[in-house]
Amino acid sequence: AQSVSQHNHHVILSEAASLELGCNYSYGGTVNLFWYVQYPGQHLQLLLKYFSGDPLVKGIKGFEAEFIKSKFSFNLRKPSVQWSDTAEYFCAVEGPSRASKIIFGSGTRLSIRP
Amino acid sequence: DTAVSQTPKYLVTQMGNDKSIKCEQNLGHDTMYWYKQDSKKFLKIMFSYNNKELIINETVPNRFSPKSPDKAHLNLHINSLELGDSAVYFCASSQDTASLRETQYFGPGTRLLVL
Numbered sequence: 001a002q003s004v005s006q007h008n009h010h011v012i013l014s015e016a017a018s019l020e021l022g023c024n025y026s027y028g029g030t031v032n033l034f035w036y037v038q039y040p041g042q043h044l045q046l047l048l049k050y051f052s053g054d055p056l057v058k059g060i061k062g063f064e065a066e067f068i069k070s071k072f073s074f075n076l077r078k079p080s081v082q083w084s085d086t087a088e089y090f091c092a093v094e095g096p097s098r099a100s101k102i103i104f105g106s107g108t109r110l111s112i113r114p
Numbered sequence: 115d116t117a118v119s120q121t122p123k124y125l126v127t128q129m130g131n132d133k134s135i136k137c138e139q140n141l142g143h144d145t146m147y148w149y150k151q152d153s154k155k156f157l158k159i160m161f162s163y164n165n166k167e168l169i170i171n172e173t174v175p176n177r178f179s180p181k182s183p184d185k186a187h188l189n190l191h192i193n194s195l196e197l198g199d200s201a202v203y204f205c206a207s208s209q210d211t212a213s214l215r216e217t218q219y220f221g222p223g224t225r226l227l228v229l
Contacts, residue, residue, distance in 0.1 A: 034217070036220075038155075042222070043204060043220045043221055043222040043223050044157075044204065044206075044220040045220070046217055046218075046219070049217055088155055090157060101159050101162070101170050101172070102159060102218065104156075104157040104158070106154070106155065106156050107155045107156070107157075109155075
């Protein structure tokens with residue numbers, strides 16, 4: 001069955017700490033991968049995406065993610081977090097065709113201590 | 115200019131009522147979606163339309179009926195509202211080719227509370 005797992009439900013860090021959020025997926029065939037962020041009370045915004053090419057993807061606000069096909073993983077990283085990074089982070093996967101549906105992980109809540 | 119907009123932003127209503135949520139996108143996209151985000155933040159697709167044609171219809175009660183008058187609008191009508199319908203509903207859109215899908219852009223969400 002197609003699924004996305006985000007094992008960290010709630011991560012608490014201090015400002016300037018490094019961040020890595022895990023994402024593993026189960027999906028047959030070619031995939032598109034996404035990380036979305038949802039700031040408190042706001043809608044989902046795209047952080048970064050991987051469709052093909054370089055497996056190390058750079059996104060907005062200093063975030064990056066690495067697609068490791070052999071591990072079915074797409075972990076999100078940031079070398080130094082800020083208080084403003086406090087939000088919910090969602091990993092998502094979909095097939096490339098129009099008929100495939102996007103599947104979201106359950107989200108990881110990130111809390112940054114000032 | 116808001117790319118994907120939804121109205122209303124908040125909706126509080128009684129059980130058994132019928133309500134509609136509207137979604138409009140000004141991005142020129144041809145595919146639109148409705149998602150439901152429950153109290154645990156789990157996000158699940160409900161429907162997708164491409165050029166007014168239903169593409170994805172997940173296992174959703176038939177009390178939920180999407181309506182797409184044109185490719186820039188996808189409204190969601192809910193009949194006989196139940197307590198379990200309380201959630202945040204997100205609209206999204208993307209520009210798809212015949213075989214490929216591009217990034218989805220999300221609206222601000224409609225917070226529905228059924229009393």
